Amino acid sequence: MTIPVFLGLPLHIWGGILIFLLILLQVAGGMKFIKIPFIWHKRVALLIVFLGLLHAAAGMALWFGWTYIK
Numbered sequence: 001m002t003i004p005v006f007l008g009l010p011l012h013i014w015g016g017i018l019i020f021l022l023i024l025l026q027v028a029g030g031m032k033f034i035k036i037p038f039i040w041h042k043r044v045a046l047l048i049v050f051l052g053l054l055h056a057a058a059g060m061a062l063w064f065g066w067t068y069i070k
Contacts, residue, residue: 002070003058010069012058015051022048 003010022044029036029044036044061067 001061001067003062003067004070012055012062015055015058019048019051019055022051 003012005011006014025034025036026041026044026048028034029041058067062069
């Protein structure tokens, strides 16, 4: 299994950037800097957890040598 490179960075790096931006969105919504309905707050939280698990699995696969970057 390989992790593809997109725009010069491996795909799991882009996933980490996306997770970071989603966490910033959660914090901004929770602190009332931006108005987000609560249902979207919950959905984004579940998305963060799901993407975080995928991101961690990709990182661990690279760390243990089960996959590589192509």
